[in-house]
Amino acid sequence: MEAGLDLRQLEAIIAKLSPEDRAELVEQVEAELEKPFLPNPGPQTAALESLADILLYGGQAGGGKSALEVGAAANNHFSSLILRREATQLDGLIEFSREILAGHGEFIGGNENVWRLKTGGRLKFAGLKQPDDWRKYAGNARDYLAFDEAGEFLREQVFSLIGWLRSTKEGQRCRVILGSNPPRGGDGLWLIEEFAPWLDPNYPNRAMPGELRWAIVVGGITEWVAGPGVYERGGEDYEAMSRTFIPASLDDNPYLRDTDYRAKLQSLPEPLRSQLLYGDFQAGRADDEWQLLPGEWVKAAQARWVPDGFKGLKMTALAVDVAQGGADDSTIAPRYGTWFAPLVVKPGRETPDGPSIGAMVFGVRRDGAGVIVDVGGGYGGGAVTFLKDNGVAVTGFNASHTSTAKSVDGQWSFFNKRAEAHWRFREALDPSQEGGSPIALPPDPLLLADLLAIRWKPVGTAKVQIEEKAAIKVRLGRSPDRGDAVIMSWSEGTKLAIRKLTDAALGGRLPQVKVGYAKQKVGRR
Structure with missing residues (x-):
C-alpha cells in the first residue's frame, strides 16, 4: 500500500473494494486488528x-x-x-x-x-x-x-x-x-x-x-x-x-x-x-517572573556575535569555572573587550588539579590578560597557586564573600559577591543604556540555557540575592559552568581592567588610546 496515505484516503480505497476483496483484506489484517x-x-x-x-x-x-x-x-x-x-x-x-x-x-x-x-x-x-x-x-x-x-x-x-x-x-x-x-x-x-x-x-x-x-x-x-x-x-x-x-x-x-x-x-x-x-517551539519563550536575564537580551547578545570580532583587540580577561574531578566541566570564558570568544570546556576528570587547570589556561591566555578563578568551595585554590607560581596575574573569586557595592541606579545592594557579579552582567546586557548593550556572546545553546536559568529575589532592605548554583543545577540537569564563567569574565574582568588603567594613571603611564571596556564597540553589528 502506498506510504503516506491518511485515513480518509484509506477509507475511500476500501469503499471501492468488492465484497470478496474486503473479506480478503480483513483476513490479512486480522492479527493486526486484534x-x-x-x-x-x-x-x-x-x-x-x-x-x-x-x-x-x-x-x-x-x-x-x-x-x-x-x-x-x-x-x-x-x-x-x-x-x-x-x-x-x-x-x-x-x-x-x-x-x-x-x-x-x-x-x-x-x-x-x-x-x-x-x-x-x-x-x-x-x-x-x-x-x-x-x-x-x-x-x-x-x-x-x-x-x-x-x-x-x-x-x-x-x-x-x-x-x-x-x-x-x-x-x-x-x-x-x-x-x-x-x-x-x-x-x-x-x-x-x-x-x-x-x-x-x-x-x-x-x-x-x-x-x-x-x-x-x-x-x-x-x-x-x-x-x-x-x-x-x-x-x-x-x-x-x-x-x-x-x-x-x-x-x-x-x-x-x-x-x-x-x-x-x-x-x-x-x-x-x-x-x-x-506546534511552534519558538513561540513565546516566556521568561520566568524572577528570571535575572531576559531571554531577548541574551539572544540579542548572541546575535551581535561575529567570528572575527576579536580582530584589532587584545584579550581583556579570562575567567575559569573550576571542576577538579567529578561530573562537572572546567570552563574558560575569554573575552576581548565586549566580544566573548567561544568557551573552552573540558570534563572535570581531565582537570583534576591545579597544574591541569593551569595548562588549560596557558593554552588559551593571550596578551597578558588577567585571569579570574572561581575559588568557591576551595576547588580553585590549587589553580590560583599554580598560576601565581608561574608568573600569571590571577584573582580568586569567592561568590560567598560580602559585597559593599550598589547597582548602577543606586536602588539595590547585594547579598554577596555572587549577586553583585550577576547584576553587573545584567546591567551590561540592558539594551536601554545609552548606545545599547555592546556585549557579544558566542551562539552556544548551552550558554543560552545557563544564562536563562538564573533566578533572583529581593531580600532584606533592597538587596539582590541570586539563587544557589545547586538549585539551577537541578533544573538544568547539569552545572551551569558556561554561564558562571562568562559572568565572572565580565564582572571581575572589568574590575581588573579598571584597576589596570588606574594603576597606569597613578604611575604616569596613561594610555594614548582609550580602551576602556565600556567604550568599545566590538560586535555591535
Whole structure:
C-alpha cells in the first residue's frame, strides 16, 4: 500500500473494494486488528514504528500523543511506566487508557494505577511532582518509559530514569516516548536543546522529521555523534542512543479534526495559540517572573556575535569555572573587550588539579590578560597557586564573600559577591543604556540555557540575592559552568581592567588610546 496515505484516503480505497476483496483484506489484517491499539495513518503510525531509542512526538495540540503513549505500551512492551509531572494530571490519561485497553486486561486504581494486561505486561501511571521524585522508580528496570507533556518535566528527572531503561526479556525492545506540545515555561528549554537538530533553527546540521540521529550524554551534556556504536570519552565507554522528532498535527487526528477543537485553539491568546495550534517551539519563550536575564537580551547578545570580532583587540580577561574531578566541566570564558570568544570546556576528570587547570589556561591566555578563578568551595585554590607560581596575574573569586557595592541606579545592594557579579552582567546586557548593550556572546545553546536559568529575589532592605548554583543545577540537569564563567569574565574582568588603567594613571603611564571596556564597540553589528 502506498506510504503516506491518511485515513480518509484509506477509507475511500476500501469503499471501492468488492465484497470478496474486503473479506480478503480483513483476513490479512486480522492479527493486526486484534491488537489493543491501531495507530492513525501518518505521523502516529510513523512514531509507533520508529526505531528511535528516544522519540519526541507532538508539537500541535490534538495530534494523538496520549493515544500513542498508551498504545505503544499495550502493543509492544512488557514493563511500562507513563508519567505526568503531577499525579493529579493523570485522570485524563487513565480514562483514555480504559477506552484503549478495555477487554485487554485489569486496571487496579487507588495508589496503584496499574494495568495488568492479558499478555502478561504491566503498565503503571505515576507523577513526578518534586524534582527528586524520580528516585521512587530508580532501580526498577522498564522496557518502556513515556513522559506526557515532557516539557513540564525537569531534564534531570527524564534522563535519570532513562538510566533504568533495560530488559532481560529476550528480544524485548526498549524505548522512550516524550509526548509534548512546545514547553510553555523557561524550565522546558532543555527539550529544545536535547532535540536541537529538529527544533533549533540555528542548529548547523538540521534533521528531517523522523530521521535518526545518535547522541551520547557525558557528564550531563549531550554530544551528537556520527552514528550507532560505543564512543570512548575520558577512559569511559558510552553507547550511543538514537533520537528523533516526529511532528503531529490536529489534521492527523480523525477523531478531533472535524470537531470544534480547532476553534477553541484559535481563540487562545498568544503565544499559547501559536504553541498549541501550530506546534511552534519558538513561540513565546516566556521568561520566568524572577528570571535575572531576559531571554531577548541574551539572544540579542548572541546575535551581535561575529567570528572575527576579536580582530584589532587584545584579550581583556579570562575567567575559569573550576571542576577538579567529578561530573562537572572546567570552563574558560575569554573575552576581548565586549566580544566573548567561544568557551573552552573540558570534563572535570581531565582537570583534576591545579597544574591541569593551569595548562588549560596557558593554552588559551593571550596578551597578558588577567585571569579570574572561581575559588568557591576551595576547588580553585590549587589553580590560583599554580598560576601565581608561574608568573600569571590571577584573582580568586569567592561568590560567598560580602559585597559593599550598589547597582548602577543606586536602588539595590547585594547579598554577596555572587549577586553583585550577576547584576553587573545584567546591567551590561540592558539594551536601554545609552548606545545599547555592546556585549557579544558566542551562539552556544548551552550558554543560552545557563544564562536563562538564573533566578533572583529581593531580600532584606533592597538587596539582590541570586539563587544557589545547586538549585539551577537541578533544573538544568547539569552545572551551569558556561554561564558562571562568562559572568565572572565580565564582572571581575572589568574590575581588573579598571584597576589596570588606574594603576597606569597613578604611575604616569596613561594610555594614548582609550580602551576602556565600556567604550568599545566590538560586535555591535
